[in-house]
Amino acid sequence: MKKLALLPLIALMASPAAAQSAEEIAAAALEAAPVWDGHNDVPIQLRGRFRNVIADFDFEDTTDTGPEHSEGRTMHTDLARLREGKVGAQFWSVYVTAALSEPEAVQAVIEQIDVTKRLISRYPDDLALALTADEVEKAVAEGRIASLMGMEGGHSIGSSLAVLRQTYEIGARYMTLTHSKNTPWADSATDTPQHDGLTDFGKDLVREMNRIGMLVDLSHVSEKTMHDALDVAKAPVIFSHSGARAINGHARNVPDSVLSRLPENGGIVMIVGLPGFLNEDARQWYSAREAEQTRLSVLWQGQPAAVEAAMAEWDAANPVPMATIADMADHIDQVRKMAGIDAIGIGGDYDGMPTGPVGMEDVAGYPALFTELARRGYSQADLEKISFGNMMRVLRAAEAYKASVATMPAIETPVPE
Known part of the structure; x- marks a missing residue:
């Protein structure tokens, strides 16, 4: 009789009313595993708006950076909104325009690495420069936002493996092989193909990136370049800010033919928030x-x-x-369908676009996306992989490969006569 008396209580505990809401599942996931965002363009905002003179720049609150500034809109990112958005780790993009000549781009990217480091150092209670997976983990445990840097566009190394190695030494942890234009060794998604993917030098560059532990970023590259890089890569690749081409046909998005190869490589697509790539x-x-x-x-x-x-x-x-949060979630669904839950990350592209989707206009909006995913049946464990765990696995794999080839010599290429 006592066992029978317990049955109504057990039934009540198992009822939908007692289940966690989507908001609660998302909140628990982001508390355990805050967002590791793959791409944010604050550094180019500092260059465009302030010419990298940031002594008077207030990163606590950038909501006053409105139309009177050269960009004509309010910035998407500041420390307050990063906290609201549950961002725990950030790849800051040290992008420079592909319109620069290669020598100009090399100088400019070093300036962008410098200004990013200076910004990080000004806010030691909130930001921590992180060059390894362990340093990311430590910063998050301390309640600081782990700050990494990624170069957006191979023009930034001037077609030099020596420059590549030195940018890694001063802090860059990924490089997007192209931006909007082809490089002399790789085809971009948004330029007329010249090389049928990667040249021999381009393939050596991927090998050297793997050897030194720099992540290979395939956002912005052509489909053939994606495949060529996957043919060569010995460590997981990333797409730092891309969508799924089956949902939106933009050339910047990742086709199913590439998504289907990611499980073997171990790479991830960090889903972008740019409306024209989503809807x-x-x-x-x-x-x-x-x-x-x-x-x-x-x-x-x-x-x-x-x-x-x-x-x-x-x-x-x-x-x-207007693009919506649901549109962004559709891209995540497609990557999961083609490549599995382990192949998904988040790469908003904030401050590199006019706005994010409705409800995620700036970096404060990430909890809304994770709530939408929870509504679609993603578990807390799934969400923790998407927000943080998958990117941590990728970085640790790149570091493990680097350690495994520690005795391998650098790839040498002759300098021009």
Whole structure:
């Protein structure tokens, strides 16, 4: 009789009302494993807005960095919003424009590494420079945001393995092989192919990145470059800020043919928040707008005011479709479908785009994404992998491969005569 008396209580405890809500599951996951974000462009904001003079820059609160500044919008990132967004580790992008010549890009990326280190050092209670997985772990345990750096675009090394090695020595922990344009050794996703993927030098560069422990980032590269890099790589690759091409057809996103190879490599796609890469209707809108701009420029040659007026009318009649948190979650679903839960990370691209999706306009919005994922049935363990665990595994694997080839000599290439 006593056992029977317990049954209603047991049934109540197992009822949906007693189950954790999606918000509670997400909160528990982010408390245990805060977001390790793969890509944030604060450093280029410092260059564009302040010419890297940051003595008076207040990173506690950047909500006053509005239209009066050169970028014409408020920054997405500050310490307060990083805390609100449950960010525990951050790859700061030391991006410089691909329009620079290679020698100019080498100088500029060193300046960006320098300004990023200076920013980190100004806030020792909140930020900690992290060069290894152990240092990331230590910083998070101390309640500080582990701060790593990634170079966005191979133009930043001037086609020199020596420069590659030295940028690693001063702190860069990943390099995106291209940005918007081809390099002399790799094809970009958004340029006319020249090399059919990676050249022999490009393949040696991937090998050298693996040898020294620098992560190979395949965001921005062409599909053939992705495959060539996977053919060569001995350590897991990353896509620091990309989506799934099956959901949005933009060339910047990762096709299923590549996603299906990630389990064997151990790599991850860190899902981007840029609306035009998330929502297919938005991608189509941008394409239609560019086509209209071209049409009007031909129709009203030499009359820029007429073109501007006509484009204003077009914009008023054709509002841009808005990307949502659900769109971002759809990309995560697709990566899980093709590559599994271990292949997913987060790479927002904040401060490198006009805005994030609705409800995630800035870095404070990550809990909303994880709540959406919990609603879709992702467990707390799943969410902890997506937020932090998968990236930690990848970095540890890169470090383990580096240790395993510690006696391997550097790959040498002749300097120009």
